[in-house]
Amino acid sequence: MRGAGAMQFDVVIVGGGPVGLAFAGSLSGTGLSVAVVEPQDEATLAAPAFDGREIALTHLSQDILRGLGAWARIPADIPSALREARVLNGGSPYALRFDTTGRQASELGRLVPNHRIRQALYEALSASPGGTRLLTGQRVTALETDVDGARVTLAGGGTIAAKLVVGADSRFSGTRRLAGIGAEMLEFGKSMLVARMRHARPHGHVATEWFGYGETIAMLPLNGEASSVVLTLPPEEIARMAAMDAAGFGAEITRRYRNRLGPMELASTRHTYPLVAVYARRFAGTRLALLGDAAVGMHPVTAHGFNFGLHGQDTLAAGIRAALAEGRDFAAGPVLRGYEAAHRQATRGLYLATNATALLYNDTRLPARLLRGAALRLGNHLRPFRQAVVSRLMEETGGPARV
């Protein structure tokens, strides 16, 4: 579908978020011409502001970022080691523990602020040789695809013709909607507040997730005596916490976290997110693919949304490279369906398990309370279960993990 007056590219990526930028980077060196359409301006992409998210990156994700030239652009003192994760339930001191005992790696993963990942991906893409054009300050408003190609219309009226259009425009993806692809959506009726806290006691690089009754509070260990608080509450309570003065907020988080790390002080801006999980009914259509949160938007409790997005774009890029190497059409059905099948297989189980966990630990009724406690104790005693979760969390790439 090549029209007069349209800009022409091989691939148009809608969304210059971390997954869209990673995918553009993965295509560099293929000889394909790529456009990334992103509503934010280029200065914002080059130096994104802190957004409160600290992303727990698996070993595989770190390797993919290395391959993209992005990892080396994250200053060495920023990634914070995640050595152990503990899950606590209600008022009980009993914890389900996940650690690296018996494994090659000494860390479950590393925490890196989302804005630093975005900045590193932007810088790596800017430094890579040609091929990608960033169309910033632009938004896609219409989309047509057929067997010959795709055509997207921009808000200003311009059009882009391409052989493949890729939607990487968030869990509320306009591309998905314009392509007529439905999605399962699960609204948890809760919001999440994230911020950095300074505290007196050391965290020992242990993350804790404490499921109270009516609230969930996680602490993610950052370098220095600091942690990221991740608080889940009904939206009106989150709004109240976000508006509180800094001293009052620090005192309330100290109290809610039961003084486990001593007195805590607010050390950053606060950011809030609605909790909605999304799973697209299809990840591929005619000359179209969905990546990142547009395909699978995870509840953050298992820290896998970006990890999945990064792997998914890597899978699609590998399929495209293989097709190009064999002289096949890189945007034809078999390539896109291959990506869809692999990504569904990689994500569906954890997506469902994550939602079930989030719903169970949101439920304060007595049967759920009993089940919550029992699930934790059972989990600790089932070594294969713990090993399977740790393998999933770590995604080691240096050969099979020793169990």
Ligand SMILES: Cc1cc2nc3c(=O)[nH]c(=O)nc-3n(C[C@H](O)[C@H](O)[C@H](O)COP(=O)(O)OP(=O)(O)OC[C@H]3O[C@@H](n4cnc5c(N)ncnc54)[C@H](O)[C@@H]3O)c2cc1C
């Ligand atoms: C509090 C929190 C903590 C998290 N922690 C983790 C974690 O520990 N580990 C993990 O793996 N994941 C985590 N995640 C998930 C992770 O942040 C997301 O999975 C990731 O940001 C998805 O990237 P994306 O590029 O697909 O989408 P987004 O980051 O949503 O980016 C989408 C981009 O598309 C652009 N866009 C929107 N509309 C249009 C349009 N019409 N046209 C063009 N462009 C458009 C947007 O401006 C944006 O730049 C967390 C999420 C939250 C909220």
